[in-house]
Amino acid sequence: MKNSDVNVVTIEAGRSDAHYWRDLWSFRELLFFLAWRDILVRYKQTVIGVSWSLIRPLLTMIVFTIVFGKLAGLPSNGVPYPILVFAALLPWQFFANSLSDSSNSLLSNAGMISKVYFPRLIVPASSIVVSVVDFLIMLLLMLGLMVWYQVAPTWRMLLLPALLFLALATALGAGLWFAALNTKFRDFRYIVPFVVQFGLYVSPVGFSSDVVPERWRMLYSMNPMVAVIDGFRWAIIGGEAKIYWPGFMLSCLLIVLILVGGVMYFRKTEKTFADVI
Amino acid sequence: MKSAIKIENLSKKYVIRHEQRANYVALRDVITAGTKRLVQTLKHPLGGYDEGDPGHEEFWALNDLSLDIQPGERVGIVGRNGAGKSTLLKILSRITEPTRGSIWLNGRVASLLEVGTGFHPELTGRENIFLNGAILGMNKAEIRRKFDAIVDFAEVERFLDTPVKRYSSGMYVRLAFAVAAHMESDILIVDEVLAVGDAGFQKKCMGKMDSVANEGRTILFVSHNMGAVAELCSRAVLLNQGRKILDGSPSEVIDAYMGQTSGGTLKIDARQDAPIFVTELILRDMDGNTTSTIPMGEDAELEIRYCVTQPQTNVTMAMLLTRHGSSLLYSYDNDVADELGGRRDIGDYVARLTLPLSRFKEGQYSIEAKIGVGQTNMTDDNAVLVFEVCNHSVDTTHKSFRSDRPGHVYWPLVWKTSRLGVGK
Numbered sequence: 264m265k266n267s268d269v270n271v272v273t274i275e276a277g278r279s280d281a282h283y284w285r286d287l288w289s290f291r292e293l294l295f296f297l298a299w300r301d302i303l304v305r306y307k308q309t310v311i312g313v314s315w316s317l318i319r320p321l322l323t324m325i326v327f328t329i330v331f332g333k334l335a336g337l338p339s340n341g342v343p344y345p346i347l348v349f350a351a352l353l354p355w356q357f358f359a360n361s362l363s364d365s366s367n368s369l370l371s372n373a374g375m376i377s378k379v380y381f382p383r384l385i386v387p388a389s390s391i392v393v394s395v396v397d398f399l400i401m402l403l404l405m406l407g408l409m410v411w412y413q414v415a416p417t418w419r420m421l422l423l424p425a426l427l428f429l430a431l432a433t434a435l436g437a438g439l440w441f442a443a444l445n446t447k448f449r450d451f452r453y454i455v456p457f458v459v460q461f462g463l464y465v466s467p468v469g470f471s472s473d474v475v476p477e478r479w480r481m482l483y484s485m486n487p488m489v490a491v492i493d494g495f496r497w498a499i500i501g502g503e504a505k506i507y508w509p510g511f512m513l514s515c516l517l518i519v520l521i522l523v524g525g526v527m528y529f530r531k532t533e534k535t536f537a538d539v540i
Numbered sequence: 541m542k543s544a545i546k547i548e549n550l551s552k553k554y555v556i557r558h559e560q561r562a563n564y565v566a567l568r569d570v571i572t573a574g575t576k577r578l579v580q581t582l583k584h585p586l587g588g589y590d591e592g593d594p595g596h597e598e599f600w601a602l603n604d605l606s607l608d609i610q611p612g613e614r615v616g617i618v619g620r621n622g623a624g625k626s627t628l629l630k631i632l633s634r635i636t637e638p639t640r641g642s643i644w645l646n647g648r649v650a651s652l653l654e655v656g657t658g659f660h661p662e663l664t665g666r667e668n669i670f671l672n673g674a675i676l677g678m679n680k681a682e683i684r685r686k687f688d689a690i691v692d693f694a695e696v697e698r699f700l701d702t703p704v705k706r707y708s709s710g711m712y713v714r715l716a717f718a719v720a721a722h723m724e725s726d727i728l729i730v731d732e733v734l735a736v737g738d739a740g741f742q743k744k745c746m747g748k749m750d751s752v753a754n755e756g757r758t759i760l761f762v763s764h765n766m767g768a769v770a771e772l773c774s775r776a777v778l779l780n781q782g783r784k785i786l787d788g789s790p791s792e793v794i795d796a797y798m799g800q801t802s803g804g805t806l807k808i809d810a811r812q813d814a815p816i817f818v819t820e821l822i823l824r825d826m827d828g829n830t831t832s833t834i835p836m837g838e839d840a841e842l843e844i845r846y847c848v849t850q851p852q853t854n855v856t857m858a859m860l861l862t863r864h865g866s867s868l869l870y871s872y873d874n875d876v877a878d879e880l881g882g883r884r885d886i887g888d889y890v891a892r893l894t895l896p897l898s899r900f901k902e903g904q905y906s907i908e909a910k911i912g913v914g915q916t917n918m919t920d921d922n923a924v925l926v927f928e929v930c931n932h933s934v935d936t937t938h939k940s941f942r943s944d945r946p947g948h949v950y951w952p953l954v955w956k957t958s959r960l961g962v963g964k
Contacts, residue, residue: 537630
């Protein structure tokens with residue numbers, strides 16, 4: 264039987280490759296090699312390499328604390344305002360970095376894509392792995408801030424990995440959409456920075472989502488990052504932070520839809536990447 | 541025996557967009573085109589939209605190709621530029637999908653379409669070996685196992701921890717080839733990569749490929765270097781315009797490939813749509829006989845015939861002589877006063893020129909004829925005549941003379957050396 268032979272590969276027009284997921288698995292090391300390359304190159308090329316991933320969120324936190332906490336005087340769930348902001352910046356910065364890096368990833372690896380076969384999904388996924396490393400660095404900063412402001416961690420912190428997974432699913436889903444569209448329509452890249460900038464203000468980063476009136480909460484949860492950010496606040500701040508459950512479930516459902524749709528669209532357009540890139 | 545590679549009725553279509561320089565689409569253009577179509581439909585609801593979009597043209601890079609390759613065979617794929625060789629390799633490497641047809645690959649495939657894919661200049665040699673290996677599909681354990689052999693082959697031990705941006709181009713290419721050549725595979729697909737690097741390196745690569753083949757692995761090899769095809773391959777396939785023209789022994793196929801320029805003349809199918817085009821290239825030795833081999837030390841006569849279907853002003857013809865891809869000589873027909881003043885009325889023309897070949901070393905050369913009208917160049921990719929300069933009678937004891945040495949021209953220089961003093 265031909266199909267029983269592991270090494271037989273069939274190439275046919277329009278045939279969605281039956282071995283795709285197996286190939287993805289056998290190329291899993293490439294995912295980490297690419298991420299490792301990007302991290303290595305970043306820290307070799309720039310002196311401020313590491314510090315850059317800390318300076319940006321810190322400055323944003325200071326500005327948001329002043330604008331939303333001091334000037335607008337928004338409530339802070341009973342914790343220092345910087346903690347409220349930083350707990351949200353943690354997933355937001357991760358999402359923003361992942362999205363902009365993964366949507367550009369195919370184009371910046373165009374040389375590889377037109378010369379070597381591997382499941383293309385690895386490229387945007389690896390840029391998300393890089394963002395996870397940045398996330399971990401920021402998490403250390405978060406812990407430092409918690410010590411500084413004497414905010415005691417609770418058992419809820421243990422759920423952070425699950426919440427990170429949620430953020431990862433959102434970023435990967437959106438990243439796959441943008442990466443594929445970016446390759447097909449080259450002017451799409453102008454949209455990504457706008458989405459990231461716009462998203463920062465429509466997501467509850469600088470303020471708690473409790474300030475949103477109850478009747479608008481469901482609509483507000485149409486933004487999947489609302490669930491992720493609320494989840495992070497709930498886990499980090501503890502105590503008074505609450506999750507609006509119906510909205511949370513809606514966001515989760517949307518995240519699944521974005522991810523599944525993203526994978527499907529990516530798979531569909533993937534075959535033509537080498538021809539158009 | 542089960543085939544290593546079985547290709548059935550393989551075809552690949554590309555759509556060429558004339559109005560765009562790049563092959564990607566901009567969302568802006570899609571929206572504009574969509575709106576135009578909508579307006580068109582609203583204006584003429586029954587008329588429909590003009591289907592024949594003049595901006596698009598279909599092009600079959602591969603057309604109904606079938607091929608059956610047994611395990612252990614070493615197959616050379618030859619053909620002119622645009623014959624479909626690279627497209628075939630791209631499909632076999634699963635980089636792009638065929639439009640029609642199917643392929644069965646029986647075994648692990650290592651494909652080397654470019655040397656050093658994914659190499660990052662900032663990373664060291666060691667880091668790049670691992671990265672490049674992973675890109676080619678090796679796992680960490682496999683790379684580690686092969687590491688010493690790779691470094692050995694590439695001769696870069698001393699520079700392992702130096703960023704590859706500081707490597708000489710020779711070292712870079714050696715390292716890149718070494719990684720790919722050490723991948724464990726049943727089928728090796730190699731595209732023209734040996735065109736880079738010096739003669740010593742090329743020899744080494746050929747040796748490596750030879751030993752790969754002797755292990756019973758299948759090799760598919762694309763090259764313009766007929767010598768390499770003859771040396772390495774046990775079988776060759778000639779492609780032309782996406783179709784298989786000939787499948788047989790390397791010598792037979794190489795002859796046919798050279799014969800596409802049939803003994804020093806090349807006839808080109810008339811392009812009725814072009815206002816001016818090359819119809820024939822003829823090469824003659826100094827005795828006036830049409831030939832594709834010119835004895836070393838002699839000049840040759842080139843005849844370019846072309847046809848003008850619409851009166852033209854400001855016509856320029858040009859000729860480019862190349863060897864192994866290096867440009868050697870370029871000449872315009874109006875370098876020296878042109879008695880027709882660049883004006884060409886309808887009719888057939890012939891241009892004759894003497895090629896100063898007597899100083900060129902032995903080897904394969906090609907001549908490309910080009911036509912330009914005004915500011916536009918109408919280069920015809922098919923107007924390429926291949927010929928050989930052969931050595932029968934010239935003394936080759938001079939080292940600098942040998943064809944594997946650098947340089948394309950043989951010109952014995954007079955070296956006047958004198959001693960300046962006793963030295964320290």
